Amino acid sequence: MIKLESVHIEEVRGIKSLDLDFHQSTFAISGPNGSGKSGVIDAIEFALTGQISRLMGRGTKGLSVAEHGPHVDKVKFPDASFVRVKVLLTDLGKSVTITRKLKAPAKPVVEPTDAKIQSALAEVAAHPEVALSRREILRFILVEPAKRSEEIQTILKLDDIGQVRGALNGAQNKLLTAHKTAIAQVKSNRDSLLVHLQLPSLKAEVVLAAVNQRRELLGLAVLTELTSDTKLDDGLTTAATGEAFNKQSVLRDLKSASDAVHGAKDAAKVECAEILLDIEKLKVDPELLAAVQRRTFIEKGLQLVDGPECPLCDHAWKSEAMLRAHLDAKLAKSKEAQKIQSALMANAGVVSQSALRIASIVANMQRLGTALLGTELSQSLTKWKADLDSLRSGLSSVEGIIGSRARLEAGWPSVPAVMAKQLDAMTKKINAMPDQTSTVDAQTFLTTAQLRLADYREAMRKEKASEIAAAAAKLAYDAYCHALETELNTLYDEVQKDFSKFYRLVNDDDEAGFTAKLTPDEGSLGLDVNFYDRGLFPPAAYHSEGHQDGMGVCLYLALMKRLFGKRFTLALLDDVVMSVDSGHRYQFCKLLKTEFPETQFIITTHDRLWAEQMKSAGLVTGKTSVAFHSWTIDSGPMVESNVEIWQEIDKALAKGNVEAAAGALRRHLEFVSTHLADQLGATVSFRADAGYELGDLLPAVLRRTKELYGKAAESAQSWGNTSAKTVCASRKDSLAALNGAAGVEQWAVNKAVHYNQWANFGKKDFAPVVTAFKSLVTHFQCDACQGFLYVSPRGRPETLRCPCSIVNMNLASKPKAT
Amino acid sequence: MATLQQQIADKFLTRLAESKEISAEKIEKLKLALSANKKPKAEDYIKIFSEPDHGELK
Numbered sequence: 001m002i003k004l005e006s007v008h009i010e011e012v013r014g015i016k017s018l019d020l021d022f023h024q025s026t027f028a029i030s031g032p033n034g035s036g037k038s039g040v041i042d043a044i045e046f047a048l049t050g051q052i053s054r055l056m057g058r059g060t061k062g063l064s065v066a067e068h069g070p071h072v073d074k075v076k077f078p079d080a081s082f083v084r085v086k087v088l089l090t091d092l093g094k095s096v097t098i099t100r101k102l103k104a105p106a107k108p109v110v111e112p113t114d115a116k117i118q119s120a121l122a123e124v125a126a127h128p129e130v131a132l133s134r135r136e137i138l139r140f141i142l143v144e145p146a147k148r149s150e151e152i153q154t155i156l157k158l159d160d161i162g163q164v165r166g167a168l169n170g171a172q173n174k175l176l177t178a179h180k181t182a183i184a185q186v187k188s189n190r191d192s193l194l195v196h197l198q199l200p201s202l203k204a205e206v207v208l209a210a211v212n213q214r215r216e217l218l219g220l221a222v223l224t225e226l227t228s229d230t231k232l233d234d235g236l237t238t239a240a241t242g243e244a245f246n247k248q249s250v251l252r253d254l255k256s257a258s259d260a261v262h263g264a265k266d267a268a269k270v271e272c273a274e275i276l277l278d279i280e281k282l283k284v285d286p287e288l289l290a291a292v293q294r295r296t297f298i299e300k301g302l303q304l305v306d307g308p309e310c311p312l313c314d315h316a317w318k319s320e321a322m323l324r325a326h327l328d329a330k331l332a333k334s335k336e337a338q339k340i341q342s343a344l345m346a347n348a349g350v351v352s353q354s355a356l357r358i359a360s361i362v363a364n365m366q367r368l369g370t371a372l373l374g375t376e377l378s379q380s381l382t383k384w385k386a387d388l389d390s391l392r393s394g395l396s397s398v399e400g401i402i403g404s405r406a407r408l409e410a411g412w413p414s415v416p417a418v419m420a421k422q423l424d425a426m427t428k429k430i431n432a433m434p435d436q437t438s439t440v441d442a443q444t445f446l447t448t449a450q451l452r453l454a455d456y457r458e459a460m461r462k463e464k465a466s467e468i469a470a471a472a473a474k475l476a477y478d479a480y481c482h483a484l485e486t487e488l489n490t491l492y493d494e495v496q497k498d499f500s501k502f503y504r505l506v507n508d509d510d511e512a513g514f515t516a517k518l519t520p521d522e523g524s525l526g527l528d529v530n531f532y533d534r535g536l537f538p539p540a541a542y543h544s545e546g547h548q549d550g551m552g553v554c555l556y557l558a559l560m561k562r563l564f565g566k567r568f569t570l571a572l573l574d575d576v577v578m579s580v581d582s583g584h585r586y587q588f589c590k591l592l593k594t595e596f597p598e599t600q601f602i603i604t605t606h607d608r609l610w611a612e613q614m615k616s617a618g619l620v621t622g623k624t625s626v627a628f629h630s631w632t633i634d635s636g637p638m639v640e641s642n643v644e645i646w647q648e649i650d651k652a653l654a655k656g657n658v659e660a661a662a663g664a665l666r667r668h669l670e671f672v673s674t675h676l677a678d679q680l681g682a683t684v685s686f687r688a689d690a691g692y693e694l695g696d697l698l699p700a701v702l703r704r705t706k707e708l709y710g711k712a713a714e715s716a717q718s719w720g721n722t723s724a725k726t727v728c729a730s731r732k733d734s735l736a737a738l739n740g741a742a743g744v745e746q747w748a749v750n751k752a753v754h755y756n757q758w759a760n761f762g763k764k765d766f767a768p769v770v771t772a773f774k775s776l777v778t779h780f781q782c783d784a785c786q787g788f789l790y791v792s793p794r795g796r797p798e799t800l801r802c803p804c805s806i807v808n809m810n811l812a813s814k815p816k817a818t
Numbered sequence: 819m820a821t822l823q824q825q826i827a828d829k830f831l832t833r834l835a836e837s838k839e840i841s842a843e844k845i846e847k848l849k850l851a852l853s854a855n856k857k858p859k860a861e862d863y864i865k866i867f868s869e870p871d872h873g874e875l876k
Contacts, residue, residue, distance in 0.1 A: 170860030469867040483829035
């Protein structure tokens with residue numbers, strides 16, 4: 001798979017122009033709501049897959065990548081909107097640049113490129129699930145089991161497997177139907193041969209006796225055995241036959257036809273009645289009828305699905321898999337419709353086989369030819385045969401069965417009104433013919449017998465072949481289902497283990513015994529979780545929303561691990577980490593670092609504190625994080641960095657815009673103070689509304705830092721570490737000096753001053769304030785990694801350090817000897 | 819790592835081979851069909867199951 005090296009975004013979503021360098025590492029993007037963070041995720045997702053999840057799928061009707069992907073000011077100039085992303089293809093060890101324009105999402109320009117690179121990128125493009133937004137994570141947790149199954153099947157690409165199973169099942173059903181038809185054809189041909197031979201069975205000796213009786217009369221060699229290539233009329237020349245029909249045989253065929261005509265009204269009567277009852281049920285229950293029609297429609301639609309667009313309404317789904325899962329779920333819901341559909345098809349099959357039997361009798365008659373039968377009977381037979389074939393065709397689908405209602409009510413055989421009379425007339429005509437000589441009778445008996453035997457043998461050959469094919473299809477389908485079930489059970493077992501493990505890692509303080517159970521059952525996937533050893537319950541039963549969110553992230557990670565294994569190298573988490581409550585964020589960072597060391601996470605969060613905590617936890621660094629402090633429609637996201645915030649303030653001052661500079665400084669100091677208070681464990685007067693102000697925080701941070709420096713000095717003293725003691729003293733002095741220069745007590749504590757009045761300063765008055773506070777803030781940062789100082793472990797700190805450990809002050813004194 | 823699809827396909831083909839009720843020739847055709855980069859169709863499988871094996875009398 002891939003890792004991101006850098007991205008250039010131009011006129012996409014809310015971004016005008018932006019460059020970010022990811023260093024192939026986990027990267028954090030923080031900023032308030034509406035600052036453009038998600039636009040970055042959208043742009044990366046678009047560059048990799050040609051899709052933007054937020055503009056597709058449920059709840060996005062009327063939205064499209066083409067129309068709503070470009071910056072709002074470039075909608076009419078989509079050519080100007082593009083994303084260029086540089087990625088490392090980890091499997092190939094090659095870096096490539098992908099440039100994808102909003103105007104042509106399906107035609108990215110890749111440089112360099114070759115077949116292997118194209119194949120690797122196609123694999124990436126097929127996995128839009130690398131992008132996960134907060135609104136999506138709950139789809140794993142707070143959904144009904146059938147829906148969860150859909151979602152998880154989609155993410156695991158189980159749809160592809162479902163398609164194979166569906167195709168194998170389709171093959172099995174069609175071959176089974178073909179086999180049934182072949183059996184019916186064999187029976188029909190066998191009956192036809194028996195009627196002609198006037199025998200009760202087709203035992204070889206009995207057939208040979210009947211045939212040899214004629215052959216001896218004709219002076220032909222007696223047949224001693226009946227093998228698969230024995231010809232009953234062997235030795236008989238065409239010229240010798242003279243007449244083309246055997247009078248007695250024709251009379252028997254006519255009788256068979258007459259019997260069929262007279263018995264037609266009772267053929268498959270029960271099944272026909274049941275079909276009519278079912279159709280009546282559908283008539284009085286329009287919803288059931290609609291469900292049955294929908295099933296047929298959906299089944300047909302599923303066959304036509306060829307991409308993420310609905311074949312009926314062209315609505316673009318997030319993926320073809322989502323569309324298929326949606327249609328499959330609809331099919332699964334209409335159980336009653338499925339029952340009636342099965343009954344209709346089964347009964348129609350019996351009627352169809354009866355129609356085939358009559359059609360075979362008619363076909364035998366047709367073979368006698370117009371010369372013997374006369375034009376009228378010949379035409380009637382042709383019409384009837386076509387009519388029966390048409391009926392059989394209609395009975396092969398539910399729609400056709402319902403459409404044949406009138407025909408079924410009137411009597412499905414629909415014997416032509418004149419047929420009985422015509423057959424009677426023909427019988428009389430044949431009877432009136434002079435009897436054939438025994439020679440001609442024997443000759444035509446043999447030729448007709450051979451014809452019918454050949455038909456019978458061919459039907460048996462086809463039946464045997466169709467039996468083998470149907471058996472093979474059934475065996476294959478069963479084997480595939482078995483393999484599928486085995487693998488899925490293993491998969492769900494692994495996913496539930498990983499999910500539980502990840503959740504325990506994040507919540508090790510209060511849910512160390514957490515377990516979960518995934519229960520697959522006929523297209524649904526139940527999820528139950530342990531609630532403090534009180535039993536297994538649905539996630540929404542007792543767990544808080546925050547915990548449910550955390551479960552969503554953990555389940556996502558478990559699924560991705562199972563889907564990609566070690567090739568899970570990239571995930572775009574859009575405000576997803578907010579799902580983890582503040583008490584468990586460090587553990588979440590630990591989870592990502594320890595369980596997914598090879599995965600590059602691009603993480604956005606609207607909580608700047610959280611972004612800094614990611615730095616403290618070593619998940620990201622100053623180089624691999626960026627903060628957006630605001631956004632405008634003309635500028636896009638405004639990037640704030642430790643370097644750039646001061647540049648921004650200086651720039652504003654240079655323009656004489658003290659108000660803007662003061663605003664930026666105040667914002668930055670509020671953020672730094674909050675962060676440091678948290679990182680250093682400063683004691684702040686409690687506020688129930690959590691509305692801490694700069695005046696509450698910064699002095700507390702200074703006191704705490706002074707205290708920590710004191711502890712570090714004591715520790716150094718106890719260990720006899722003179723140089724460390726000197727560093728502590730130096731930092732303590734430096735802090736005191738910077739505090740004095742900045743006038744923290746004056747600016748920060750005085751609320752009236754805090755809320756105001758910097759903005760009313762002149763440029764020259766305010767510049768020294770900026771310089772002083774910049775120096776003070778810089779004091780809390782490491783020169784090398786730019787990270788802010790923090791204590792570790794939290795609660796009972798033993799060190800005061802920066803993320804890269806260049807600043808690392810021991811707080812633990814040497815134990816005194818007892 | 820083999821994909822889930824590949825794992826299922828391998829297990830499926832192994833099971834068929836063990837059953838000895840489907841010829842090696844048909845199993846090979848199924849393997850090709852499963853690895854083909856196209857949507858599986860019932861008709862493709864019907865063709866495989868219905869074709870006589872090479873050398874078999876038609």
